[in-house]
Amino acid sequence: MFGATFGIVAQGLELFRKSADIRNRNTLNANNPDYAQEDPVIKSFAPVGIKLEDILRSQNFYYMSLRNQKLSVVSSLDTTIKGNAQVENLFQEFTQGLGGSEYINRFFTAYQNLMKEPTNEGARSELLNSAQSLIAYLRDRRRDMDKSLAGTHYDMRQYINKINTLTKKIASINQEILTGYAQTYARGKDYKNLLDERDSYLRELSELINIQVQEDDIGRVRVETSQGFVLVEDRYSWELKYDAGNRRVLWKSKDGSEVDISNLISGGRLRGLLEFQQDLQDYINQLEGTAKRLISQVKVPLNAQATTNWFWFKNVSDPNAPLGFSGSITFNFPGGPVVLNYSSTDSLNDVVNAINANLGGSFSASLIQNPDGTYTMRITANNPSYTIEDSNNLIYRSEPLFTGTGIGDMALNPNINNYIQNLDYEKVDEFMDFSRGWWEDVKVIYNGLVDSVASRQRDLRTRYDIENALLNSLNARLQEMQGVSVDNEFIELMKLQRSYEALARTINAMDEMLQATLNMV
Secondary structure (H helix, E strand, O other): OHHHHHHHHHHHHHHHHHHHHHHHHHHHHHOOOOOOOOEEEEEEEOOOOEEEEEEEEEHHHHHHHHHHHHHHHHHHHHHHHHHHHHHHOOOOOOOOOOOOHHHHHHHHHHHHHHEEEHOOOHHHHHHHHHHHHHHHHHHHHHHHHHHHOOOHHHHHHHHHHHHHHHHHHHHHHHHHHHHHHHHHHHOOOOOOOHHHHHHHHHHHHHHOOOEEEEEEOOOOEEEEEOOOEEEEEOEEEEEEEEEEOOOOOEEEEEOOOEOOOHOOOOOOOOOHHHHHHHHHHHHHHHHHHHHHHHHHHHHHEEEEOOEEEEEEOOEOOOOOOOOOOEEEEEOOOOOOOEEEEEOOOHHHHHHHHHHHHHOOOOOOEHHHHHEOOOOOEEEEEEEOOOEEOOOOOOOEEEEEEEEEOHHHHHHHHHHHHHHHHHEOHHHHHHHHHHHEEEEEEEEHHHHHHHHHHHHHHHHHHHHHHHHHHHHHHHHHHHHHHHOOOOHHHHHHHHHHHHHHHHHHHHHHHHHHHHHHHHHHH
């Protein structure tokens, strides 16, 4: 009788100790966001004793998935905001109210001052200095943005390496869960610490990339992207790869094939970096557009000693489209003049062909594609004394102030010193008028870049505030559902302590009874 009773009491003491350990574990993890409260379930099997039948884990997998989805969105926005903040720091417009606009204004002011006083040496020097400063500014900003873009490649590789590490860990946890379930099935299935570790990995993974998760009966998970590309299944994991040259995220199949999933990633820091890369490319394109417009438009009026080239000053986007207006060009040379008429249905290319067909002995024309994608016409006289007149005042003896195809090779015309010494004084007023239009065009492009950065940040921050508030709400709700109440755990520990002490006193009483019985023999 005493042997069976001692066994039952010893079993009870062990279960109360185990239950106390679980309660203590709850208390220690009260501030762990990935920890779900555990409650021991003890069942009595009279007259044979009691057992720890199960350990209930107060997890709400649905709300955890919602939280992780929202975490992916917030992380994506946070990453894009931080990237765009780097661009903001590159442009002084956001910090000091100065920057590229000042360089542009200074350059065109110097240009107009020279047109007002074409013989002024100070005005000539100021034009050259302001033009060089503008080129240097554009080049510096392009170099800075290229560095930011290179930085995103490094970050992307780091994030993908971390994703691949996490998926391997989750696959390993799946295998450990299966083993833990088998080993502890008869002892309350006490492998819940593995599930907490699994939840931590899933939260980290959600911060990096949006995922969908399915859980089986014992806690193993299948993880895939929101578009169905598997990352973890059973004890196997799949890897991602980054193609920096094309800025693509690739999913690697087990057969060795690779699939571009860049456009299918809808959340996480990967999405945020991809968004920032696109934003950065748009900003680079707008900065390049500023330089290309300067190269394509800005010219100086020259006399016959400086050049034999004449340019058509109305750039067109399609050289084969009708001009939309009519006019005439008069070519003055010995044996002339020759008048060439063009109509509204003629294209710029038609005018070029007509000049080459009718004036090939004295003038030649060519279609020029400008860096900004527009087209113009250049007419070259075979003799400097030959002149051209256009009824629409669109053709001028001139040369571009800048050369190049973009910021990378943008430079002052190598003949600029000779050009500004040989300006056509009769045309400076007309070029003053042209410069107003060029100034406005360039400002619109550059200010569009600055406005794009500012408006993008405002939009991102507004969305972040909204989504982050929702994330905090979900975190609070999840904590309410599966978090640990320290007060409750202390109460349960006190109950367990009293029960343990009561059983311990029972052992003492039984020991006294056993000693008394033995003394009676």
